[in-house]
Amino acid sequence: PGPRADSGLNPWHNMAAAAAPTATSTSAAANPDTPLSFFARQAQALADVPSYPKLLGFAGAIPFMTLTPAVVEAAGFPALVDYCAQAQLAYGGSVVTFLGAVHWGLAMSSTATAAAGSKAAGALNERYVWSVVPSLAVVPALLMHPAQGSFAISILLFINYLSDASYFRAGYLPRWYMSLRSYLTLLAVAGMLSTTAHYFKRDLDRARARMEADDAKRAARTEARASASGAAAAVASEMARK
Structure with a gap:
């Protein structure tokens, strides 16, 4: 569902002319009677995204991919894996905070006030409250080791996406x-x-290595005890013969 043009809670429609691409959108040009495949629909939706948000958005995704341990090791810098993972964690935290700040900005630019009605004011206040939740929720994740922090950040990113999807269905965010x-x-x-x-x-490999080392030590001790017992038995037998 699209936003209502008369709603003060939907300020983005006032900037549609500036944000939208100048060319006719692919979706508008397509024949609505022609069924499109899933991939065609995804390509069409991506083509409708304004150029600057698209460029900045995908550029912003680069650190998420290039700072992963797999990429750092493949690039020949295994000693930097932990540093890059920590940098990725910090970057992910800043992105989570940014996603919340989007709602603060939209709420601040809204024309809705308490005079517009309790429902409109309540929805506006809800967006203000939600906009600061990601910033608070990300703090514990940033204090964790990257092993746990990276998982926490991924959960927060997904929760933010679900929240934005809910606001989109309510008509408060543009489709692009x-x-x-x-x-x-x-x-x-x-x-x-x-x-x-x-x-x-x-961590799994390290735990397995520790278990194998412990097993080897136990086997060595058992063998040593068996050797000692055998030597003692041999000495006792020799003494008995004498």
Whole structure:
């Protein structure tokens, strides 16, 4: 559902002319009677995203992918894995905060006031409250080790996406924004989970190595005791013969 042009809670429609692409959108030019495949619909939705948000959005997804341990190791810098993972965690936290700030900006630019009615004012206040929640929720994640923090950030990114999808269905966000968010959220979450998987595998390998080392030590002690027992038995037998 699209936003109502007369609603003070939908300030983005006043900027539609500046934000929308100058060319006729692909979706408008397409024949509505012609069924489109899933990939065609996704390409069409992405084509409708204004150029600057699209460029800045995908550029902003680059650190999520390039700072992953897999990429850093493949680039030949295994010693920098932990530093890059920490940088990725900090960057992810800043993005989570930014996604909340979007709602603060839209609420602040809204013309809705308490005089517009309790329902409109309540919805506006709800957006103010929600806009600061991501900033608060991300603090514990930033204090964690990247192994746990990267997973926490991925969860927060997904929660923000679900919240934005809810606001979009209510008509408070433009369609192109959610089209772009879908791609960017997928890239960001994939990057963070890649870091989580790296540390999970590393810890699993270390635990397995410790278990194997402990087993080897126990086997060595058992063998030593058996050798000592055999030597003692041999000495006792020799003494008995004498």
